[in-house]
Amino acid sequence: MLTISQVSERTGLSPYTLRYYEKVGVLKEPKRKEGGARSYSESEVSFIQCLNGLKRLGMSLEEITEFFRDGCVMEKIQQGEDLAKLSPSLNKRTEILTKHLAELEAKKKELETIMALTREKLAMYDALAKGAAEEKNGSGARE
Amino acid sequence: MLTISQVSERTGLSPYTLRYYEKVGVLKEPKRKEGGARSYSESEVSFIQCLNGLKRLGMSLEEITEFFRDGCVMEKIQQGEDLAKLSPSLNKRTEILTKHLAELEAKKKELETIMALTREKLAMYDALAKGAAEEKNGSGARE
DNA sequence: GCTTGACTTCGAGCCGGCTCTAACCTTTAA
DNA sequence: TTAAAGGTTAGAGCCGGCTCGAAGTCAAGC
Numbered sequence: 001m002l003t004i005s006q007v008s009e010r011t012g013l014s015p016y017t018l019r020y021y022e023k024v025g026v027l028k029e030p031k032r033k034e035g036g037a038r039s040y041s042e043s044e045v046s047f048i049q050c051l052n053g054l055k056r057l058g059m060s061l062e063e064i065t066e067f068f069r070d071g072c073v074m075e076k077i078q079q080g081e082d083l084a085k086l087s088p089s090l091n092k093r094t095e096i097l098t099k100h101l102a103e104l105e106a107k108k109k110e111l112e113t114i115m116a117l118t119r120e121k122l123a124m125y126d127a128l129a130k131g132a133a134e135e136k137n138g139s140g141a142r143e
Numbered sequence: 144m145l146t147i148s149q150v151s152e153r154t155g156l157s158p159y160t161l162r163y164y165e166k167v168g169v170l171k172e173p174k175r176k177e178g179g180a181r182s183y184s185e186s187e188v189s190f191i192q193c194l195n196g197l198k199r200l201g202m203s204l205e206e207i208t209e210f211f212r213d214g215c216v217m218e219k220i221q222q223g224e225d226l227a228k229l230s231p232s233l234n235k236r237t238e239i240l241t242k243h244l245a246e247l248e249a250k251k252k253e254l255e256t257i258m259a260l261t262r263e264k265l266a267m268y269d270a271l272a273k274g275a276a277e278e279k280n281g282s283g284a285r286e
Numbered sequence: 287g288c289t290t291g292a293c294t295t296c297g298a299g300c301c302g303g304c305t306c307t308a309a310c311c312t313t314t315a316a
Numbered sequence: 317t318t319a320a321a322g323g324t325t326a327g328a329g330c331c332g333g334c335t336c337g338a339a340g341t342c343a344a345g346c
Contacts (some may be wrong), residue, residue, distance in 0.1 A: 003292080003293080004292090005292075016336070017333085017334065017335085019294095020333075023344085024332095033293095035293075035341075035342050035343070036294060036341075037292080037294075038294090046223055048250060053264070056257065056260060057257050057260055058254075058257045058261075061333075062332090062335095083271070083275040083278050084275055087275035087276060090271050090275055092270050093272075094265060094268045094269050095324075097261060097265040100340075101262065104254060104261060106252060108251065108254050108258070111201075111247060111250060111251050111254065112251070114200050115244065115247045115251070116201055118243060118244050118247060121240060122237060122240040123199065125233055125236045125237045125240060128220070128229075129234050129237050132226040132227055132229055132230035133169065133230060135225075143170040146322080146323080147323075148322080148323090157304085157305080159305055160303085160304065162325095163303075163304060167303090167328085176322070176323095178313070179312080179323075179324060180312080180323050181323085181324090204302075281329075
């Protein structure tokens with residue numbers, strides 16, 4: 001059993017963040033020692049690592065909470081749990097990931113649009129700046 | 144001369160937002176009427192429209208403030224101001240836009256990375272879900 | 287017995303970009 | 317004359333995701 005700062009070291013999340021995640025419901029409350037200190041198991045650590053994986057996908061804490069509503073499925077599978085029984089959870093997960101991917105795609109389109117606009121504007125200022133430089137040099141080749 | 148709500152209608156920014164922009168320094172203080180009410184000119188409206196253009200590029204208020212430190216150059220040009228005199232402003236603007244574009248490109252790369260990761264994870268869950276469905280159907284073709 | 291260090295809690299603060307409330311003031315029309 | 321429709325200000329609240337401060341508790345070592 002691990003303390004919060006040991007879990008912090010092994011997951012890269014600060015104790016602050018771990019407690020915060022607990023508060024907002026993305027992590028469930030761990031057992032406590034007599035003194036009241038949190039006491040985490042190995043499987044809780046791997047759950048958090050799994051969670052970190054989803055954060056890397058840019059998912060919000062809300063999405064992640066929803067994703068994990070049935071616990072850490074990958075672990076259950078590794079423990080040899082019946083695949084058929086997990087089917088609804090798996091379906092929900094592919095659904096959430098599909099939706100997330102669609103959001104990312106939308107974001108990318110949006111980003112490409114504003115990049116195109118930025119390039120346009122940049123080209124305009126660039127052309128003006130060049131014109132200004134020429135005028136300064138007195139060359140004034142055109143006209 | 145226009146009131147704040149007239150400017151709001153013509154620019155799509157709420158009076159709240161206009162006052163907020165003034166407070167954080169992206170808009171400069173307009174003239175006041177006797178009563179103390181803000182009184183905007185047409186050129187202030189076109190400045191704000193220009194500002195909206197930059198917002199559409201995803202620029203932060205801080206970047207926009209910096210961009211407009213020398214006023215609305217496009218307008219000065221239209222008013223026939225000497226292009227050579229504006230050269231430093233124009234150079235600064237192309238510089239800011241170039242930097243902004245680089246940031247957008249970085250963001251896009253990042254986004255592409257997490258999209259690839261998401262697709263991977265999705266493929267995995269998808270495969271598992273299919274496997275679970277097969278097991279449920281009793282077919283169990285393999286093994 | 288006392289200090290030290292790690293834990294606990296609650297609540298506040300931070301970021302950026304608004305958005306709104308409250309209390310007040312001004313102009314205009316009935 | 318007074319009420320409604322605008323305007324003004326300072327300051328608070330909101331979002332998500334932390335991050336921290338203060339004050340308290342607890343176990344271990346000197």
